[in-house]
Amino acid sequence: MLQVKAGDMQKMGLLFERYHRELFGFLYHMSGSADASEDMVQTVFYRMLKYRHTFTGDGSFRSWMYHLARNVLVDSVQKNKRSAHHHDVAEYAERIGGGARADESMQREQELATLQDALTKLSPEHREVLVLSRYQELKYEEIARILNTTEGAVKVRVHRAMNELKKLYLRLEH
Amino acid sequence: MNCEGAKDRLLDYLNNELPAADRATLDAHLANCPDCRHELAETKQVWQLMATVPTPEPRPDMRTNFYAMLDTFAEAEAARPTRSWTSILDQIKSFWTPTLAARLAYSLLLVSLGVAAGYWLQQKQSPDVAYRQQIDTLSSQVQEMRQMMMLSMLENPSATERLRAVSYTKDISDVDGRVIDALLTTLNNDPNVNVRLVTLEALADLGHDSRVREGLIHALPQQDSPLVQVALADVMVKLQEKRSLKPLRQMLRQEGLNDLVKSKIEQTIRELS
Structure with missing residues (x-):
């Protein structure tokens, strides 16, 4: 992340590959919506780029990522009070492959x-x-x-x- | 270990975060406490069930979208001018078109030409005879103008204006006959005493001129104002004009002469003879 901060934007790709699943998982379990979580992952990574100067390197990149993710969550909750929580669980159950639990x-x-x-x-x-x-x-x-x-x-x-x-x-x- | 302590540690127990010693004590407690065993079972059920909550895979577009966003961002960032010295230099360089350089050079050339011309002219004309001649001509013209103005102002019906006209004679460096005549005429004929007194003062300053002296001597018998008579007598003493003795003696013989003037004239005669 410090390299990104120094101007090497393409290093962000590495961070994305390493952390996007974890981030998606957190956002999914918090929001209950996979679609919204995908959008929020995008937003978190965008904010990492935009606010890269706020990354001090004192704490780990991971905690910084969670900090940003929590802010994004708060924003999305405020934006979307009706909270379509778990509405698309069924839809995702299909995608995960219902067969896995068919037995x-x-x-x-x-x-x-x-x-x-x-x-x-x-x-x-x-x-x-x-x-x-x-x-x-x-x-x-x-x-x-x-x-x-x-x-x-x-x-x-x-x-x-x-x-x-x-x-x-x-x-x-x- | 009591039930309270045991329940506090159930989660760590399930999480495998409990130190070995605590774990043993908890095991011992659980063996004897069906209540806590039940609690543990319930917690365990929920805890393990939580692990089975599926986390879906994010769709592949998420990755595509991310890289698209990253590229856009990097491009925008590259386009944005960063505030470093090199970028400022670059900006200046981009400003620095050949046209601008030519213009700047041209204006510099003009300025230096002007400076050079100024120096050249100053050096060439420093002992400027023509200039001095011009100034002399101008100042003599101004003198003439003053004379003209003074003469015309002496004709003015206002006493104030005539006073001012007389005072101008101090500024006239080269008093000629016309001015002296005008002043003497004023001294003898002006209806205002103050004007006559000031005129006398002005004429006394011109005492080095023989015409003025003669005029003043002739003016003596013509004065009727005691103030002017006394002032005139003073001027005669100041100029040590012995030719004034005759008219002064004539004045003493005049009838109705002011007593003060009489004694003054007598004193003047004594001082002059």
Whole structure:
């Protein structure tokens, strides 16, 4: 990224190749929309180019990327309050290849749908820490850096989020 | 370990983030606590289920779009002038067309020509006789003009104007006969005493001229104002004009002569004889 900052724009391609899936995953789990996430990935990378001078090189590129991604998410939520959350999950299920789970039980499908439902009902703060720790597989330390807080605070928040999710899931299941 | 502590650690336990010692204690607690075992089972279920939530693959256009965006951005960035010295130099260079250079050279040439011409002219004409002659002519013309003006102003009905006319004689360096005649006429005939006094003053300054002296002597018996008579007597003393003794003695014989003037004239006669 420092090379990009120095003016070598084409180095951004390397960063894209390395991180776009991770970024897409985060945005997808946060927004629930693959289409919107693709647009947001584009926006994040555009902002990286435009605001490359703000990258100090102190923190990792990854945390900077998440910082930008969170801002883009906030912007898109404000732009699109009606939040078409998970509306296109079915559409994507086809693309992922329903065949992969064709042998799985109907119950499993049901559980998954319930969990996704529960996830959308979580507050954005709780969903965020769960997505970061469970899907993005980030260490608490890294999450703390992204959220500008302490490791302990992240730990507490993850616990609360998990309890909340569990409650929601169990309530929806029954 | 109590249930509270155990529940706090369930997630780390599932995450494999628990230190080995804590893990052992938690295992021990779970073995004896069905409540916590249940809790763990539920958490585990959700935790593992979360992992099965699919993440779709982004479509290939995303990559295409990204590279298109990157190219556009890089191009726009390259087109934008960066604020470095080299770019400023480049800008100046781009400004520097042959036409501009020619124009600049031409204007510089004109300026240097002007400067050179100025120096040349100044050196050539520094002892400028013609110039001095011109100035002399001009100043003599101005003198003539002043005389003319003075003479015409002496005819003015306003006493103030006539006073001013008399005062001009101080500025006239080369007083000729016409001016002296005019002044003497004023001294003898002007109806205003003040004008006569000022005229006398002006004539006294011209005392080196014999015509003025004669005129003043002749003016003595013609004056009727005591002020002018006294002033005239003073001028006679100042000029040490012995020829004035005769008219002064004549004045003493005049009837109705002011007493003050009388004593003044007597004093003057004493001083002159």
